[in-house]
Amino acid sequence: MALDILIVDDERDIRELVAGVLSDEGYDCRTAADSSSALDAVDEKRPSLVLLDVWLHGSKMDGLEVLDAIKAREPELPVIIFSGHGNIDTAVSAVSRGAMDFIEKPFEAERLLLLVERATETERLRRENTRLREGLGEGGEFTGNSAVINAVRATLKRVAQTGSRVLINGPAGAGKEVAARLLHSWSTRADKPFIIVNSARITPERFEEELFGEETDGKLVRAGLLETADGGTLYLDEVADMPLSTQARILRVLTEQSFVRVGGSRQIGVDVRVVSSTARDLAGEMESKNFREDLFYRLNVVPVEIPSLAERRDDIPALAEYFFARYAAEQGIRPPAISEEAMAALQAYDWPGNVRQLRNVVERTIILTPRDQLETVEAEMLSEEISGGNAAGNSGMAALMGAPLREARESFEREYLAIQIRRFSGNISKTASFIGMERSALHRKLKLLGMVQRKGGDRN
Numbered sequence: 001m002a003l004d005i006l007i008v009d010d011e012r013d014i015r016e017l018v019a020g021v022l023s024d025e026g027y028d029c030r031t032a033a034d035s036s037s038a039l040d041a042v043d044e045k046r047p048s049l050v051l052l053d054v055w056l057h058g059s060k061m062d063g064l065e066v067l068d069a070i071k072a073r074e075p076e077l078p079v080i081i082f083s084g085h086g087n088i089d090t091a092v093s094a095v096s097r098g099a100m101d102f103i104e105k106p107f108e109a110e111r112l113l114l115l116v117e118r119a120t121e122t123e124r125l126r127r128e129n130t131r132l133r134e135g136l137g138e139g140g141e142f143t144g145n146s147a148v149i150n151a152v153r154a155t156l157k158r159v160a161q162t163g164s165r166v167l168i169n170g171p172a173g174a175g176k177e178v179a180a181r182l183l184h185s186w187s188t189r190a191d192k193p194f195i196i197v198n199s200a201r202i203t204p205e206r207f208e209e210e211l212f213g214e215e216t217d218g219k220l221v222r223a224g225l226l227e228t229a230d231g232g233t234l235y236l237d238e239v240a241d242m243p244l245s246t247q248a249r250i251l252r253v254l255t256e257q258s259f260v261r262v263g264g265s266r267q268i269g270v271d272v273r274v275v276s277s278t279a280r281d282l283a284g285e286m287e288s289k290n291f292r293e294d295l296f297y298r299l300n301v302v303p304v305e306i307p308s309l310a311e312r313r314d315d316i317p318a319l320a321e322y323f324f325a326r327y328a329a330e331q332g333i334r335p336p337a338i339s340e341e342a343m344a345a346l347q348a349y350d351w352p353g354n355v356r357q358l359r360n361v362v363e364r365t366i367i368l369t370p371r372d373q374l375e376t377v378e379a380e381m382l383s384e385e386i387s388g389g390n391a392a393g394n395s396g397m398a399a400l401m402g403a404p405l406r407e408a409r410e411s412f413e414r415e416y417l418a419i420q421i422r423r424f425s426g427n428i429s430k431t432a433s434f435i436g437m438e439r440s441a442l443h444r445k446l447k448l449l450g451m452v453q454r455k456g457g458d459r460n
């Protein structure tokens with residue numbers, strides 16, 4: 001998304017000159033000639049940077065007062081001051097009041113560009129950090145190489161350029177939003193916004209304002225989500241949570257590709273690609289009349305299924321390594337190695353909260369473990385619920401101590417094998433090779449221990 005710069009100066013020549021120089025460099029520019037239109041422009045849409053003249057002839061407020069008003073609204077918004085020869089002192093005091101820097105008129109284009117670049121670099125990093133905090137890497141990380149995830153990735157790649165609507169189905173925390181962002185980043189809309197509509201959180205009463213925005217006397221008061229998403233992707237998160245009245249309105253927007261702002265009368269056309277997600281079974285929701293069938297068919301042009309993490313355990317090593325590396329980097333330490341035992345425990349666990357839970361477990365481990373022990377992640381460093389899945393856990397050991405050796409050994413073997421088999425998704429050849437047994441010997445062992453194979457036999 002291009003960075004948006006607001007230029008405030010009472011001299012028209014300066015406004016046009018600066019806007020010209022910056023537009024040539026790919027910035028989006030808006031201009032204002034006086035204090036009130038400057039503040040209106042900030043209110044209408046937060047710019048990435050304001051260039052502000054300290055002298056504003058014929059304005060209600062002078063430059064310093066405008067600076068204070070901007071800082072009161074948007075403390076983080078960078079402001080660069082234009083000053084004339086005679087008012088360097090004012091410019092310096094502007095910096096002490098929160099301006100980022102000042103530039104003396106007349107200035108060279110190069111010096112201006114340098115300052116603007118430096119100011120917007122901070123803004124670029126700020127956006128990047130927000131994205132990282134929200135759990136997204138550049139373009140949206142979608143880690144995993146299991147057969148299902150590879151197939152999902154292939155489908156997303158295939159449909160990304162088409163603009164077709166996509167409905168992503170999968171349990172909470174499995175990565176539906178990550179998949180939607182990946183689709184967006186591969187589409188022709190990648191440099192346009194990706195906007196999330198949180199279906200459960202928007203109440204039917206506030207729906208119109210949230211989605212369509214508001215205006216008075218033909219002037220925009222607040223843009224809605226649809227308008228913000230124009231040209232980009234609109235992500236309808238958990239569509240099954242949408243109240244029926246909301247579903248009807250969404251359907252109308254999809255059919256007409258236009259809407260009217262609250263308080264306005266003009267039809268505004270929008271061009272958005274709709275990607276939706278659900279953790280529920282929409283067929284069931286339609287049967288019980290909680291979800292509109294006509295909306296379902298509009299949203300579900302391309303269905304994509306993201307299974308729970310327990311159904312694709314072979315993604316766990318890559319995901320664990322990815323999260324350990326990421327959270328280690330956040331703490332300024334090198335990515336730790338993961339011991340065999342720790343990885344086995346991670347792969348054997350069931351992850352009811354899916355990838356989100358794995359991410360949280362890794363983050364907690366990194367934070368709670370002393371730095372000097374973080375060269376290698378050991379099973380004991382993981383929380384009890386994860387490492388406790390191993391038969392060698394202390395409570396398991398105590399129980400075994402009360403049994404004769406043969407029984408204890410059998411009990412240990414049974415638990416050990418169950419975990420290893422689960423870890424390799426029931427694949428007996430892989431399990432046998434990992435534990436260092438012949439495949440046929442493992443079969444015999446399982447029979448002997450009374451560990452009946454799942455229906456359908458082993459899947460090797």
Ligand SMILES: Nc1ncnc2c1ncn2[C@@H]1O[C@H](COP(=O)(O)OP(=O)(O)OP(=O)(O)O)[C@@H](O)[C@H]1O
Nearest residue numbers: 135141142143144172173174175176177178355356
């Ligand atoms: N394949 C993946 N690679 C990297 N990170 C992932 C992956 N899948 C999920 N995550 C991370 O796990 C967390 C949950 O993912 P996401 O929000 O996409 O799940 P969701 O299916 O949309 O769940 P919900 O509907 O509960 O929001 C996020 O922090 C996300 O970054």
